[in-house]
Amino acid sequence: MKRLAIVILVLAVFDAIEATGSDGGGYCNCNRIMAPRPHSVTITEFGAVGDGKTLNTVAFQNAVFYLRSFADKGGAQLYVPKGKWLTGSFNLTSHLTLFLEKDAVIIGSQDSSQWPIVDPLPSYGQGQDIPGQRHRSLINGYNLTDVVITGHNGIIDGQGVVWWEWFNSQTLNYSRPHILELVNSTDVVVSNLTFLNSPAWSIHPVYSSNVEILNITVHAPVESPFTNGIVPDSCSNLCIEGCSIEVGHDAIALKSGWDNYGITFSTPSTDIHIRNAHLQAPLGSALAFGSEMSGGISLVYVEHLHIDDSLIGINFKTVPGRGGFIHNIVVSNVEMENVHEAFRFSGNCGRHPGNQYDPSALPIVQGITLKDMVGTNISTAGFFSGIDSDPFTGICLSNIALSITSDASLPWTCSNISGYSESVFPSPCSDLTSNSSLSCFSFAAEFTGLADA
Structure with a gap:
């Protein structure tokens, strides 16, 4: 009994x-309800060209800088239309929606100079791949609040093959970047997108809270070294739902x-x-x-x-x-x-x-x-x-x-x-x-x- x-x-x-x-x-x-932003601009308004060849790093950086002025006015949306938008690393700002239309592809540059060098995270003390500093991720957020990264299943492609070759040949100078990293941020939604071919990890929220990652597809080839999919890291109140992930690690x-x-x-x-x-x-x-x-x-x-x-x-x-x-x-x-x-x-x-x-x-x-x-x-x-x-x-x-x-x-x-x-x-x-x-x-x-x- x-x-x-x-x-x-x-x-x-x-x-x-x-x-x-x-x-x-x-x-x-x-699945929290997200109110539309009262202001919106398109990346082409800042000179971006979606031909897959023109480097648009400055266009993304300038667009985000401009949209900071709407933070106290309900925030704003950066709209990325159909096209292939080659870029290096850029930062986001608070009260921002980054929206990728169907058939919009943000492509990470394979020029390592487009991925600046930053200090290691304090909870790691060094880069993941080798001692010392690391490359900044393709899309970054630091100390942000109220950020939405979404779309109609647009694509963010890290073009990681060159990074995998450097890793396998032990010729990296600094640890590899991720596609998306959000540090010390809160009230974040990442949804309805596909992440491809990350140099290392695809989505890395760290020291962040109130994070939702919904209906995301992540893919990297099986032979890609240590390409993790979603990596919640020292985070609280985080939800991952409806995702499909296939990666090398x-x-x-x-x-x-x-x-x-x-x-x-x-x-x-x-x-x-x-x-x-x-x-x-x-x-x-x-x-x-x-x-x-x-x-x-x-x-x-x-x-x-x-x-x-x-x-x-x-x-x-x-x-x-x-x-x-x-x-x-x-x-x-x-x-x-x-x-x-x-x-x-x-x-x-x-x-x-x-x-x-x-x-x-x-x-x-x-x-x-x-x-x-x-x-x-x-x-x-x-x-x-x-x-x-x-x-x-x-x-x-x-x-x-x-x-x-x-x-x-x-x-x-x-x-x-x-x-x-x-x-x-x-x-x-x-x-x-x-x-x-x-x-x-x-x-x-x-x-x-x-x-x-």
Whole structure:
């Protein structure tokens, strides 16, 4: 009777979380109504030529500078009509809508001088690719509010092939840029666009809040090195919905800083909702947490994913010296197809930005729930490997059915990990079959309460 009561409690908590998440709950208000701007200009008014050859960097910079004057008048829209608009890096301004019409393509210049050099982010301490500074992204926002980047499925193409060649040949002078980066910004909507061929990451909101990324398509070739799709980084109250992503590394990757830099900056990624996404990562992870997570990742609710043709389905990755935490995470209602490894928890994944990190700064990974999932043509169910003297705890699996194609006698590998499972096939290793579910699911009640707040 006691065990039955525990199971009923667990199911009730799951239902409460799902009900909270399904209508937006306390995480984010997806699909908010956006009022039209009272003022609008077209990029051609500033001398831009959409022939795919004329460099329009100055035109974009001048247009944004002009539109700053409307910030206290309800804001303004910069309209990009049909055409191929070649440009280097440019900044946005507050109270601005950047609107790309159907068949409008913003193309990133392949001249590296059009991508200025900037300092590394303080939570990283250096560029991602090599030590030192980095190239500024194609489209940037710093300390902005009320920004909309949208259109009728227009395209932003980073033309990353030259950057991938420099990366692979180790001839980069500075770390590669992203397509879109928004820093210390709030009330941001990115919607109804296609992002192609990023030099590195496609969409990178960092230190930002109240961010919605809706109905976005992201694509980069499978051979493009470390081209992540959407990377929420030390962000809060962020929503990703209705997106389709196929890239060379991780499709969606949640991060929060790198080793001692991220620990000192101490800004977690929290209150994040991801739903209704189609993810492909042939050489990476469809959904990744980390490995740069030194500021912490918490209160993340993910639902209704379709993952196919990926190396790893859902990946939690960290390493000694990282510090930080990953906890209070729920991932539910996932379909996987043609995935090599459905789940991975690794405590030995990731490199360090130099030798200044503290190897005793151990990350905390606990309170992770994976539930209501099916998988077909899966090679390996799961690889779960925590850290010696720092095990991952409260890893909860529920209502999961995977069709395993590998001949391996052990579809699960487990070490330095503990948790609870029910209705999971194939049966997980003994580390995940605790007799008590209370320690495993106790976080969920707190999670639900925060979502309702």
